[in-house]
Amino acid sequence: MAAAETKPPPRTGAKFVCHEDGTEWGDFEGLRRHLRAKTAWSNAGLVGCRVSVLLENREWSEGLVAQYHRSSGKHCVEFRHSGARRWLMMLRTAFYIVDRGPCDEETKEPEGLTKLQDEPWTFAEDLSLAFARAQSVLHDCYGGRTQEIGHKTLGHVCVTDDDRRRATEDRGSLLYGELLPRGVHKALDSRHLDAGRATSVYDLGAGTGKVALQAFLQFPNLTKVHGVELSLARFHVAERALLALAARDDNAARVSQRTPGAHIEVSMNDQTLSITHGNLMRTRDVGNASIVMLETEVPTDTFAEFSSLLDACQEGCRLLTYLDLRRVWRLPGQPFPFQQLEANRSFADRYPTSWSVQRGHHLFLWVKVLKPGVAGVAFAQGRAAPPVVPSKRRSRRRDDMPPLVFGKRRVQSTCAIC
Ligand SMILES: C[S@@+](CC[C@H](N)C(=O)[O-])C[C@H]1O[C@@H](n2cnc3c(N)ncnc32)[C@H](O)[C@@H]1O
Secondary structure, eight states: OBOOOOOOOSSSSSSOOTTOOOOSSSSSHHHHHHHHHHHHHHHHHTTTOEEEHHHHTTEEEEEEEEETTTTTTTTEEEEEETOOEEEEEEGSSEEEEEOOOOSSSSTTTTTOOGTTTTTOSOOOOOOOHHHHHHHOOOOOOTTOSSSOSSOHHHHHOOOOOHHHHHHHTTTTOOOOBBOOOHHHHHHHSSSTGGGOOOOOEEESSOOSSSHHHHHHHOOOTTTTTEESSHHHHHHHHHHHHHHHHOSSSSOEEEEEEEETTTEEEETTTTEEEEEEOOGGGOGGGGOOEEEEEEOOOOGGGGGHHHHHHHHTTTOOEEEESSSHHHHOOOTTTTTOOOEEGGGSTTTTTTTEEETEEEEEOOEEEEESOOOOOOHHHHHTTTTTOOOOOOSSOOOTTTTTTTTOOOOSSOOOOOOOOO
């Protein structure tokens, strides 16, 4: 169990690392500027860049930024395939820069550190110093494997036959993909899950624990961060990362509880971070969480049980989900208790993930607007919910089955995690 060893004195001349390219920085401010500069652009600097733009909120199209019109604030983009030219307000358009083109324009080069002093950017991601610090420590704890992308990350390849057997028995899904550190930063910011004003985050389906560890490091106000993971192999990766954190000499983190292969808890000042190997469907204390992250695929035949878990969340709890909860809700007679966050209603609200680094994936963000109902209370007490009598008349109330945000067009299910 407890292992609070004395730490060696802090190293001097420590370097801070960018998790995306491994460059080392002598101070966090320099590292933060470096991270911000990568996706930053200025109105003039965008001219000549090749960009990929999300058009009509559904299709990505590549084009060249040909002109900037100062008085309207719009850029003219010439699209490669259609040959169409469109004037777009880029600050309000979902796009990413594919190629910055010739570097003779101001701020075109993201690594142009001589120009960083002035920061004449029109757009730069609002990355905090806390993020710069957290991603550097995270990177170290994962042995430099933080920004893993594609479908062969450690979390994909580590899975064993025992994991598969367990997943079948528990009717869980081992589908995998990671929210990248920039994605976690965006999801937790004040416009989204607002972790700066929360006290606890539960990551249900924690994978290798990167999201939980980043939240823990970036937000010292979070007194409790808790992850649950079904795959033992993924749990082991998380366990190793937490041990690496506790072994570092530049913080007060120590292992406060440990049952190898089952549970690990690290304490640091007023915070605890725990990861448990188990089935998220048995998280009875989910009602204590101010934020619940469920970037997790859930089999259809467990939607009723999953709905009881969701219903057990407290009123005001914010959630991130991979699935659209309006399609998941299976508690007939109990009104749909979530509202989609305003900032998340557009399909353009996207999060960098291991399977969609540049475009990002549209995850769903919610706030629970009702207290736990019958099913939620029963779930928290470890009982099956009493059968709910379905209402005879189909309710037209707004919160019963809210309309889709994407309009009338049928949205194809795109299970991008694999
Ligand atoms: C898409 S991954 C997300 C990992 C992590 N949240 C991240 O973004 O890096 C979903 C994880 O949920 C886990 N999972 C799925 N069903 C589960 C269950 N019933 N109980 C616990 N974990 C589960 C999977 O094994 C997988 O590691």
